Amino acid sequence: MDGDIGHFRLTTMTILIRGLSQVFNNGTSTKAIDNISIEIGDKQFVAIIGPSGCGKSTLLRLMANLVTPTSGSIYYDDQNPSSAVRNGKIAWMSQSPALLPWLSVQKNLELSNRLIKNDRESSLTSGQVLSRVGLSEAATQYPFMLSGGMQQRLALGRLLMQNAPVWLMDEPFAALDEITRERLSEELFDLWRDFHPTVLWVTHNIYEAIKLADRILVFSPQPGRLIADVINPLPHPRLENSVPFQNLLKNLRHSLKQTDSL
Amino acid sequence: MNNLTFAKHKNNHSNLVAWIIVAIFLVIWETIVRVTSIPVYLLPAPSKILTTICQNPENYIQASAITFGEALAGLILGIIAGVLIASILTLLPGLEDGIMTLAILVKSTPLVAIAPLLTLWLGFGVLPKIIITGLLTFFPVLINMIGGLQRVDPPLLDLFRSWNTSRWEMFRFLRVSSAIPYLFSALKIAAPLSMIGAVVAEWTGASGGLGRIMWLAYSNLNLPFLFAAIFILAAAGIFLYRLLSWLETKAVFWQPAQLNE
Numbered sequence: 008m009d010g011d012i013g014h015f016r017l018t019t020m021t022i023l024i025r026g027l028s029q030v031f032n033n034g035t036s037t038k039a040i041d042n043i044s045i046e047i048g049d050k051q052f053v054a055i056i057g058p059s060g061c062g063k064s065t066l067l068r069l070m071a072n073l074v075t076p077t078s079g080s081i082y083y084d085d086q087n088p089s090s091a092v093r094n095g096k097i098a099w100m101s102q103s104p105a106l107l108p109w110l111s112v113q114k115n116l117e118l119s120n121r122l123i124k125n126d127r128e129s130s131l132t133s134g135q136v137l138s139r140v141g142l143s144e145a146a147t148q149y150p151f152m153l154s155g156g157m158q159q160r161l162a163l164g165r166l167l168m169q170n171a172p173v174w175l176m177d178e179p180f181a182a183l184d185e186i187t188r189e190r191l192s193e194e195l196f197d198l199w200r201d202f203h204p205t206v207l208w209v210t211h212n213i214y215e216a217i218k219l220a221d222r223i224l225v226f227s228p229q230p231g232r233l234i235a236d237v238i239n240p241l242p243h244p245r246l247e248n249s250v251p252f253q254n255l256l257k258n259l260r261h262s263l264k265q266t267d268s269l
Numbered sequence: 270m271n272n273l274t275f276a277k278h279k280n281n282h283s284n285l286v287a288w289i290i291v292a293i294f295l296v297i298w299e300t301i302v303r304v305t306s307i308p309v310y311l312l313p314a315p316s317k318i319l320t321t322i323c324q325n326p327e328n329y330i331q332a333s334a335i336t337f338g339e340a341l342a343g344l345i346l347g348i349i350a351g352v353l354i355a356s357i358l359t360l361l362p363g364l365e366d367g368i369m370t371l372a373i374l375v376k377s378t379p380l381v382a383i384a385p386l387l388t389l390w391l392g393f394g395v396l397p398k399i400i401i402t403g404l405l406t407f408f409p410v411l412i413n414m415i416g417g418l419q420r421v422d423p424p425l426l427d428l429f430r431s432w433n434t435s436r437w438e439m440f441r442f443l444r445v446s447s448a449i450p451y452l453f454s455a456l457k458i459a460a461p462l463s464m465i466g467a468v469v470a471e472w473t474g475a476s477g478g479l480g481r482i483m484w485l486a487y488s489n490l491n492l493p494f495l496f497a498a499i500f501i502l503a504a505a506g507i508f509l510y511r512l513l514s515w516l517e518t519k520a521v522f523w524q525p526a527q528l529n530e
Contacts, residue, residue, distance in 0.1 A: 071431050092433045099431035103424035108523040109446045118442065123432050149523050 020084050020096065020172050020205060022047040022070075027079035028230075029065050038230035039065040042079070045224065045233065049172075050203045052196075054210055054220035058263070062231025063209040067177045070207065071099045083173065091173075095123050098171035098204075102178045104158035106150040112161055113137065113146040119165050131168060140164040140194070156187035163191070167198060176208045188212075192219055213263070217255050218245050225262045235262040313493045318500055321493040328482075333501055335478040336467050339395050343402020344463035350403065351410025351455070355448075359418040360440055376408040380466070384473040393476045402466035406459040410452075417451025418444045450524055453517040460509045464502055 022045075029040040040062040047053055055063045068074045070081055072088035083091040091097050106115050116133045137143045140160045150158055159180060166174055179195075180188040196219045199206050210216055216223050217239060225235035237259065241251050295315045301307070302314040309317060322329055354372070358365045380401065387397035421444055429439050471480020479498040486494035 068427075071427075073427055073430055092431065095433075097431065099428065101424055101427065103422075105422070105424040105428040107425065107443070107446070109449075119432060122429075122434050122438055122442065151523055 020049055022173065022205065023080075023082045024070075025080050025082075027066070027069065027081065028077050029062070029069060029074065030077045040069070041230035041232050043231070043233050044079075045236070047205060047207070047222075050205055051222055052199050052206045052208070052220045053222045053224060054208050054216035055224045055226060056210060056213060056216050056259070056263070057226030057231070058228045059211070061226040061228040063226055064177050065231065066226075067099075067175045067207060067209055071097055071175050073099075095169070096171055097173050097175060098166045098169040100162055100166050100174065100176045100179045102181050104150070104155075104162040106158055106161060108150050111147050111149055112142055112153070115150070115161060116165055116168055119169055123169060130170065133168065136164045136168045139167065139198075154187075155183050156191060159183060159191060160194070163195065163198070167202065172204055174204045174206045174208075176206065178209050178211065181211065189215070195219070213256060213259050214247065217241070217252060217259070218247070223259065225259065227265075234265065235259070237262075310490050310492055313496055317493050318496045321497045322500065329479075329497065329501060332477060332479045332482050332498070333505070335395070336464070336471065336480060336502075337505065339398040339470070339478065340402055340463040340467040342395075343399045343466055344406050344459060346399060346403035347406030347459060347463070348410050348456070350407040351459075352414055352452070354407075355411050355414030355418055356440070358415060359444060360436060372408060372411055375404060380405060380469060381473075384470050388470075388474045393474050398467050398470040398475070398478075401470040402463045405466040406463050409458040409462065410455040413451045413455035413458075414448055417448030421447045450517075450521045453513060453521065456513050457510060460513060461506050464506060464509075468502065 024043060024045045024047075027040060027043045028038070031037045031039055043066065055066065057063055065074065069076050070088060072092045081088050083096050086094065086096065088097070107118065110118060113133055116136060120133070131139075134143070134146075137146055140163055142157065142161055142164065145153060145157065150161070153161070162179070166176075176195075180191045183191065192215050195206075195208075199219075208216075208220065221239055223235075223237045223239060224233055225237070226232065227234045237255070239255065241249075241255065245252055247253075299314050299316060302312060313321075354368060358368060383404065384397070384401050387400055391397040391400075418440070425443055425447075426439075429443055434442070467478070468480035468483065471478040472484050475481045479502060483495050483498045486492070486498070
């Protein structure tokens with residue numbers, strides 16, 4: 008897959024989350040996340056699943072320094088989220104492709120390069136990234152001319168272009184139809200295999216989590232607590248019909264059911 | 270691209286409808302005046318108004334040049350002031366309360382109170398008209414631009430924050446372009462206002478312009494003259510609105526909502 012892409016090495020990094028809690032005060036105080044501690048090793052592909060309102064998105068927003076935690080700490084090696092963001096360690100992607108509608112596909116891709124100030128310039132040119140995400144033909148088009156899947160593909164390309172060691176992905180494909188979502192999830196997996204970032208991927212799709220992730224974190228809702236931390240040992244490609252796949256699925260379903268009774 | 274051609278066809282169609290409605294309106298007006306024999310000093314027929322313009326075109330062309338010149342200069346002044354203040358308030362949010370209070374003060378002072386004063390201070394020339402038009406147009410531009418610069422799509426704001434961009438970069442690369450549709454909304458309000466501003470200012474004393482023609486005609490109950498000026502203003506207003514709508518589709522080509530209109 009990475010034939011003409013050239014060398015692209017990301018430095019190692021461990022993410023350490025300790026006693027993280029987040030309370031939102033909008034009239035009444037809501038506890039979104041309660042005392043979460045996780046350690047995430049370098050280059051892991053971590054899926055975060057849980058019912059809606061379990062604080063998965065909040066966790067990612069805290070990690071991307073979009074929100075400041077009420078208590079607890081997040082460290083990327085020895086850096087807090089603010090300095091990790093400043094040093095270009097983190098790339099962020101959400102359900103909305105967040106494209107600038109007045110810029111062409113190519114210009115959208117190049118803008119991040121222009122605005123992100125880190126010393127590790129992307130080793131990929133915008134042309135290489137576009138061909139990698141299958142948008143070479145669309146380089147001069149504008150976002151409103153693209154389908155939802157192509158828009159997210161461009162957002163994925165922008166993530167790749169950033170050359171950050173950590174990718175925080177908040178339900179990136181949730182708004183897409185099933186076929187497109189599956190294909191994009193596979194492309195994400197290929198990108199991870201080729202470029203080895205640490206991926207934190209919030210999803211509500213258990214199948215996809217088992218298919219792609221090394222490790223699956225299950226959250227309970229209101230307040231969000233970590234209730235299961237499952238290592239996925241299955242070798243790739245993971246077949247949905249295989250017995251181990253089904254067993255893992257059963258386990259995760261069981262964990263998620265427990266969240267209902269909490 | 271099919272959407273674009275579709276929108277264009279639709280646009281031509283609605284153009285035709287607009288002209289037909291205007292024509293029907295004028296025909297009804299003409300018929301009522303002729304059938305009921307309303308005297309010309311109360312309501313002249315459209316045909317009478319149009320012949321009045323055609324009998325003395327250079328008079329109206331000259332007056333229009335003055336009024337539209339004042340309106341345009343005032344509008345530009347209002348736009349520059351509105352955009353500039355909105356930008357400053359976006360970049361330095363701490364100033365918002367103070368400056369907005371001042372802006373609302375300017376806005377709530379009645380035009381009819383300021384216009385004669387400015388004429389008194391600055392004379393019968395074009396300058397007081399330009400200032401009044403500027404004062405009148407700057408407020409809608411300010412309000413819309415504040416909205417446009419500050420109401421940016423939240424995922425885009427998150428993205429820029431995740432890139433650790435400075436306030437200025439966010440302004441330059443995100444907020445300015447986001448605000449362009451709002452600028453056009455502002456212009457569609459401010460452009461007709463600019464003509465009202467110029468005309469009202471001329472009523473309070475001027476050496477020329479459509480407002481002066483209207484004032485003289487009104488004093489002499491010469492209604493064809495008065496309505497001739499109104500027709501010209503109305504035509505200019507429609508032309509300006511159409512021009513702005515067209516410019517908007519060119520400048521905001523990237524907003525899909527434009528295609529569905």
